[in-house]
Amino acid sequence: MTKPSRRRFFAAGAGTLIGLPLLMRGLGLGAQKSTRTTDSISQESYEWKMATTWPPGFPVLGEGASYLAELIEHASGGRIRIKVYGAGELVPALGCFDAVRTGAIEMGSGASYYWAGKMPASQLFATVPFGMNAQQMTSWIISGGGYELWRELYAEVGLVPFLGGNTGVQMGGWFTKEINTIDDLKGLKMRMPGLGGKVLQKAGGTAVLLSGGEIYTGLERGIIDATEWIGPYHDYTMGFHEIAKYYYTPGWHEPGTAMEFFVNKEVYDALPMDLQSILEACCHQVHMWILSEFEAQNSHYLNLLLQEGVELRQFPEEVLDVLRVHATAVMDELTASDEASDRIYASYQDFHNRIRGWSRKTEGLYHSLLQESPEQAG
Numbered sequence: 001m002t003k004p005s006r007r008r009f010f011a012a013g014a015g016t017l018i019g020l021p022l023l024m025r026g027l028g029l030g031a032q033k034s035t036r037t038t039d040s041i042s043q044e045s046y047e048w049k050m051a052t053t054w055p056p057g058f059p060v061l062g063e064g065a066s067y068l069a070e071l072i073e074h075a076s077g078g079r080i081r082i083k084v085y086g087a088g089e090l091v092p093a094l095g096c097f098d099a100v101r102t103g104a105i106e107m108g109s110g111a112s113y114y115w116a117g118k119m120p121a122s123q124l125f126a127t128v129p130f131g132m133n134a135q136q137m138t139s140w141i142i143s144g145g146g147y148e149l150w151r152e153l154y155a156e157v158g159l160v161p162f163l164g165g166n167t168g169v170q171m172g173g174w175f176t177k178e179i180n181t182i183d184d185l186k187g188l189k190m191r192m193p194g195l196g197g198k199v200l201q202k203a204g205g206t207a208v209l210l211s212g213g214e215i216y217t218g219l220e221r222g223i224i225d226a227t228e229w230i231g232p233y234h235d236y237t238m239g240f241h242e243i244a245k246y247y248y249t250p251g252w253h254e255p256g257t258a259m260e261f262f263v264n265k266e267v268y269d270a271l272p273m274d275l276q277s278i279l280e281a282c283c284h285q286v287h288m289w290i291l292s293e294f295e296a297q298n299s300h301y302l303n304l305l306l307q308e309g310v311e312l313r314q315f316p317e318e319v320l321d322v323l324r325v326h327a328t329a330v331m332d333e334l335t336a337s338d339e340a341s342d343r344i345y346a347s348y349q350d351f352h353n354r355i356r357g358w359s360r361k362t363e364g365l366y367h368s369l370l371q372e373s374p375e376q377a378g
C-alpha cells in the first residue's frame with residue numbers, strides 16, 4: 001500500500017531518533033507515556049463501543065466513525081475492535097459525552113461545541129464565528145498549542161480528545177427572502193445553534209433551536225424563515241432547496257468546524273504505547289479523510305444545486321461587517337464569564353492573528369488571482 005520510496009524515507013528518519021520526541025511534544029503526548037515502551041508488544045485485546053452524535057450511517061461524519069473503527073482494527077492487528085453506534089442506538093445523540101466520561105463506553109464521536117452547556121470553553125475547539133478555517137484550525141490544534149489546551153480541558157472531565165474531521169467553510173444557509181441589509185435580519189427566525197445563533201440575536205434575529213429532523217418541516221410551515229445546516233452535500237439531501245430559494249455564502253458562523261473523537265481517559269492511559277499511537281494516527285487519517293470528502297462532495301453538489309435553479313447569493317459586505325462586530329461582543333461575553341474560555345481563546349486569537357496575515361498573502365491571493373477558471377475570470 002505504501003510506496004517503497006516513502007517507506008525508505010520514513011525508515012531513514014526514524015533511525016535518527018531526533019524528530020520523534022519533538023513531534024510527540026507537539027501533539028501533547030510526550031509527558032504521559034514515560035512508563036510505557038514497545039519492547040514487548042502486549043497481545044491483550046480490547047472490545048470497545050463508540051457512540052456517535054450522528055444518525056446511523058450519516059454521510060461523511062457517521063461514515064468517518066465507521067472508517068475509524070475499521071482502520072484501528074486493521075492497524076492494531078485486531079487488538080482493538082470497536083463497535084460503532086449511531087445516535088439513539090445505544091445512547092441519545094448528546095448522551096455519548098457522559099457515557100464515555102463515566103466509562104460506560106470507551107469512545108465517542110461528535111463536535112466539541114455540543115458540550116458548551118457543560119464546558120463553555122469546549123466550543124473553541126470546534127469553531128468560532130469569523131474565526132479560523134479548517135487549515136488554520138488544524139494548524140492551531142496540532143502545531144500551535146491547541147492540542148495541549150484541549151487535552152488539559154478534557155482531562156478535567158476524564159476524556160482524551162482527538163481531531164476527527166473538519167467540515168471546511170460551511171454555507172451561510174437557506175433563506176426564503178433576500179438579505180440585502182442588516183435590517184433584513186431583524187425579526188428573522190433562523191435555525192442557527194451555538195455562538196452563531198448568539199450573533200444573530202444581537203443583530204435582531206431569533207435563533208431557533210431545531211434538531212436536524214425538524215428543520216425541513218419548520219421551514220415548510222414557516223416556523224423558521226431560514227436555516228443553516230452544513231454544506232451543499234448534506235443540504236441537498238435535506239431538500240431545503242425545495243422550499244427556500246436563496247442559498248447564501250459564506251458560512252461566517254462556522255468557518256471550519258472541527259469534529260472530534262474522544263476516549264475515556266482511564267481507558268486510554270491503560271493502553272500500551274503502540275496502541276495509543278495507532279489510535280492517534282488513525283484519528284488523524286480520518287480527520288484528513290473527512291475534510292477531503294467534504295470538499296469533494298460539496299463541490300459536486302453545489303453544481304447540482306445550481307443546475308436545479310438555486311440562487312446562490314453572497315452576503316453583502318455591509319451585513320458581514322455588522323455581524324463581525326456582534327461576534328466580537330459575543331466572544332467578549334464568553335471570555336468574561338469563563339476563565340478557561342478566556343485562557344484558551346487568548347491562544348486561539350494569538351494564533352489566528354498571526355496566521356491570517358500569512359494566509360491572506362498566500363492562499364488568499366492565490367484564490368483571488370489564480371484560482372478562477374478562464375470562463376469565470378471574465
Ligand code: CA
Pocket residue numbers: 170228229230254
Ligand atoms: Ca452548521
